Amino acid sequence: MNALSLELPHDINPKTVPQHVALIMDGNGRWAKQKGKMRIAGHKEGVEAAKRVVKALSTAGVKYVTLYAFSTENWKRPALEVSGLMDLLMLTLKRELKGFMKEGFILRTIGDIEQLPSSTRDAVKEVVYQTNENTGMVINVALSYGGRWEIVETTKELVRKAVNGEMDLQHIDENTFSQHLQTSGMPDPDLLIRSSGEKRLSNFLVWQSAYSEYVFDNAFWPDFNEHNVWNALRDFQGRKRRFGTSSDAS
Ligand code: FPP
Numbered sequence: 001m002n003a004l005s006l007e008l009p010h011d012i013n014p015k016t017v018p019q020h021v022a023l024i025m026d027g028n029g030r031w032a033k034q035k036g037k038m039r040i041a042g043h044k045e046g047v048e049a050a051k052r053v054v055k056a057l058s059t060a061g062v063k064y065v066t067l068y069a070f071s072t073e074n075w076k077r078p079a080l081e082v083s084g085l086m087d088l089l090m091l092t093l094k095r096e097l098k099g100f101m102k103e104g105f106i107l108r109t110i111g112d113i114e115q116l117p118s119s120t121r122d123a124v125k126e127v128v129y130q131t132n133e134n135t136g137m138v139i140n141v142a143l144s145y146g147g148r149w150e151i152v153e154t155t156k157e158l159v160r161k162a163v164n165g166e167m168d169l170q171h172i173d174e175n176t177f178s179q180h181l182q183t184s185g186m187p188d189p190d191l192l193i194r195s196s197g198e199k200r201l202s203n204f205l206v207w208q209s210a211y212s213e214y215v216f217d218n219a220f221w222p223d224f225n226e227h228n229v230w231n232a233l234r235d236f237q238g239r240k241r242r243f244g245t246s247s248d249a250s
Pocket residue numbers: 025026027028029030031043044046047050067068069070074088092141
């Protein structure tokens with residue numbers, strides 16, 4: 001994180017910022033293509049954008065940020081891009097650890113991290129371990145993550161407990177299910193932002209985003225900065241969340 005300080009614009013109410021913001025960081029490849037660069041150059045700039053966005057969200061007082069860094073589907077990309085991304089993630093985590101400690105950030109991950117190359121997995125585990133006792137914002141990185149995969153894994157775990165007699169079938173409800181997801185202990189995202197103009201969930205937080213507000217921004221991810229964040233927060237604060245109740249009841 002750089003040392004420049006940010007201020008929350010006056011028209012954003014710090015009392016009603018979302019607790020949890022989830023981000024689909026899309027458009028690195030198109031940004032690179034537009035500039036005649038390799039895709040990995042787009043991902044590198046994507047890391048810089050992620051740092052700007054995390055800093056803005058932290059300034060706003062957001063408590064949890066989930067970044068969709070690598071999906072289960074991303075394994076199908078060319079091997080060179082996959083290994084480039086894995087190295088970039090490893091180097092970014094190693095480089096940012098100091099900043100995480102200074103800011104008090106906590107690193108968490110969701111996804112099948114055993115699938116990652118050992119160098120990336122080790123860096124992830126190290127930063128998770130080092131930041132475990134911090135008390136600041138949680139940065140939750142989705143790595144080899146798919147929402148449907150997570151739901152299937154959770155179902156298997158609950159079935160296993162039911163079969164072993166550790167859990168009564170009658171006691172399985174939406175709450176127990178949530179508690180067995182990888183995001184256990186985190187509130188569901190209030191706000192989900194996707195960059196690059198695409199309007200899809202792409203297998204991200206399928207269960208958790210049932211009642212999230214969605215903001216779609218046309219900017220490619222590497223161009224994202226605090227102004228895109230402020231606009232998303234303004235948009236969020238202008239909405240009425242009803243969670244399925246009628247407009248009279250809200
Ligand atoms: C999508 O762009 C982005 C990704 C596959 C994720 C990679 C994200 C980063 C490297 C950002 C930094 C993350 C962290 C945790 C610091 P794309 O390749 O799908 O773009 P395209 O749709 O334009 O091809």
